Amino acid sequence: MTPRRRVDRRSDSERFGERVERKAERKLRARRRAGGGIWYGLGMMGLVGWAVAVPVLLAVALGLWLDRMMGAGVSWTLGMVVLGFAVGCFNAWYWVRRESRADREEPKPEAPSAEAGGTNEEDER
Secondary structure (H helix, E strand, O other), rough: OOOOOOOOOOOOOHOOOHHHHHHHHHHHHHHHHOOOOOOHHHHHHHHHHHHHHHHHHHHHHHHOOOOHOOOOOOOHHHHHHHHHHHHHHHHHHHHHHHHHHHHHHHHOOOOOOOOOOOOHHHHHH
């Protein structure tokens, strides 16, 4: 039995409008975020850099120690560099994915109702 595909009966313009609305909401949330802007981006780059560098440095230290203990030249060090880099890349991917998910899942602010003194489309025209 083949799985049924969900049929989206919305028009292309409706789907496009929803995508534009989601992107606009995400952009507004980013603007409202305190401490955002260039410093937030630089901080994120630093976080990703350290997320890769620390596991590599720890792996190099472990590899050097193993090479000294076993007298194996630099084979353990090279292997540990590769392992440390893989762990660091996974670590960086995890942090970036977590930040991305937090941006997408941030709750939407509720629109003010007309009764509570909010505006509606007719008032804005």
